[in-house]
Amino acid sequence: MEQTMRAVVLDEPGPADRLHLRVLPLPDPPPGWVRIAVRAFGLNRSELHTRLGLAQGVTFPRVLGIEAVGVVDHDPDGVWAAGQQVVTMMGGMGRSYDGGYAEYTVVPRSQIIPFRSALPWEVIGAVPETLQTAYGSLTTGLDLQRGQTLLIRGGTSALGLAAIALAKDIGATVLATTRNPARTTALSEHGVDHPLVDDGALAEHVRALVPQGVDAALELVGTPTLPDTLAATRVHGTVCFTGMLSNKWTVKDFYPIDYLPRGVRLTAYAGEAGDLPADVLQRSLDRIGSGELSLGPVHVYEFDDIRTAHQDLEQGRRAGKLVVRVGERGTEGTI
Incomplete structure (x- = not known):
C-alpha cells in the first residue's frame, strides 16, 4: 500500500x-x-x-x-x-x-x-452533517410535532432544505425563506407550503399567514435576523438558533428582557456524531434510495x-x- x-x-x-x-x-x-x-x-x-x-x-x-x-x-x-x-x-x-x-x-x-x-x-x-443538524434541530431543539407551523429562515441552504424535508415528514406546515425571488418555485417544489422572499423584515408577512405567530422557527441566517424571527413566533413558541449563513453569531450587549418578546422561547442546537442515531441515518439513506425522501x-x-x-x-x-x-x-x- x-x-x-x-x-x-x-x-x-x-x-x-x-x-x-x-x-x-x-x-x-x-x-x-x-x-x-x-x-x-x-x-x-x-x-x-x-x-x-x-x-x-x-x-x-x-x-x-x-x-x-x-x-x-x-x-x-x-x-x-x-x-x-x-x-x-x-x-x-x-x-x-x-x-x-x-x-x-x-x-x-x-x-x-x-x-x-x-x-x-x-x-x-x-x-451526514446536514441530516444530523436538521434532525437534532427539529427534535432536540424544537420538539416539532405534527400539525404545528414551522418557519425556516434560510430555506435554500443545504441545512434548510434538509429541515424542510424532515419537517414535512413529521407533518408540519412549513414556511421557508429565500433572499432570491427566483428560488421560491424551488422551495414550493421541495414541499414548502408558504415560500417567502426575505427582505429582512419578515414577521409581518408571517403573521399575515399565521396571525398568532408560528409554533416553531429555525434560525439559519444568524443574529442579524434573529430579532425578526423571534417576532414572528407565537407566545410559548420556540426559536432554535442553529445556522450562521450571515457569518454573524453573537448578540452585542444582550439584554434578555429587551431582546426577547414576552413568552417566546429561544434555544440553540449544535450536535456531534453521537447525536445522529445509526437507525435514523440508515432509514434516511434507504428512503433516499427508494425516492421517498429528498x-x-x-x-x-x-x-x-x-x-x-x-x-x-x-x-x-x-x-x-x-x-x-x-x-x-x-x-x-x-x-
Missing part, C-alpha cells in the same frame, strides 16, 4: 486560493482511532469560517473538513472490519486535527457511524476543483449541498 495520500491543506486563513492540494504521509491511527478511506465529503459553513479566520481554536497548517464518508481502511484494535461503510463528522475534525478533505482521514472510533447503501458516494456524502439538490465537484467549490459556497451560488468526490486510487469515478 502506498504510504502517501492527497489532501487539501490550508496554511493560513484567507481566500480560496489559500487551499492547496498536496501529497502528505498516510496517517497512522493510534489505539482508539480508525483510518477511513474517504470516498466523498460535504462542504459546510464551518469550513468556510475556518478558511476566513473566523473559527476559534484552529491550528495551521490544517486539512479542513468536519465530515466525510467512506470505508474503514484500518482499525488497529480490530473493532471495525476493513471495507465497512461509515460516516464521520465533528469532534474536532478539520480544526484540532486533520479532517475529511483528504483521501484518508483518521478519527476517534466513537465518532463513526456504520451503514449499508448502494447509493453513489457523492449522494451519501451530502447526508434532502435537496446535490452539486458535485472533483477533488481538483476544491477552490471553485469553496468560492461557490462563499458566494451562495448554489442552492443545496456541495459535495466533493474522492475516487479510489487507480479510478476516476465513484464506487
Whole structure:
C-alpha cells in the first residue's frame, strides 16, 4: 500500500486560493482511532469560517473538513472490519486535527457511524452533517410535532432544505425563506407550503399567514435576523438558533428582557456524531434510495476543483449541498 495520500491543506486563513492540494504521509491511527478511506465529503459553513479566520481554536497548517464518508481502511484494535461503510463528522475534525478533505482521514472510533447503501458516494456524502443538524434541530431543539407551523429562515441552504424535508415528514406546515425571488418555485417544489422572499423584515408577512405567530422557527441566517424571527413566533413558541449563513453569531450587549418578546422561547442546537442515531441515518439513506425522501439538490465537484467549490459556497451560488468526490486510487469515478 502506498504510504502517501492527497489532501487539501490550508496554511493560513484567507481566500480560496489559500487551499492547496498536496501529497502528505498516510496517517497512522493510534489505539482508539480508525483510518477511513474517504470516498466523498460535504462542504459546510464551518469550513468556510475556518478558511476566513473566523473559527476559534484552529491550528495551521490544517486539512479542513468536519465530515466525510467512506470505508474503514484500518482499525488497529480490530473493532471495525476493513471495507465497512461509515460516516464521520465533528469532534474536532478539520480544526484540532486533520479532517475529511483528504483521501484518508483518521478519527476517534466513537465518532463513526456504520451503514449499508448502494447509493453513489457523492449522494451519501451530502447526508451526514446536514441530516444530523436538521434532525437534532427539529427534535432536540424544537420538539416539532405534527400539525404545528414551522418557519425556516434560510430555506435554500443545504441545512434548510434538509429541515424542510424532515419537517414535512413529521407533518408540519412549513414556511421557508429565500433572499432570491427566483428560488421560491424551488422551495414550493421541495414541499414548502408558504415560500417567502426575505427582505429582512419578515414577521409581518408571517403573521399575515399565521396571525398568532408560528409554533416553531429555525434560525439559519444568524443574529442579524434573529430579532425578526423571534417576532414572528407565537407566545410559548420556540426559536432554535442553529445556522450562521450571515457569518454573524453573537448578540452585542444582550439584554434578555429587551431582546426577547414576552413568552417566546429561544434555544440553540449544535450536535456531534453521537447525536445522529445509526437507525435514523440508515432509514434516511434507504428512503433516499427508494425516492421517498429528498434532502435537496446535490452539486458535485472533483477533488481538483476544491477552490471553485469553496468560492461557490462563499458566494451562495448554489442552492443545496456541495459535495466533493474522492475516487479510489487507480479510478476516476465513484464506487
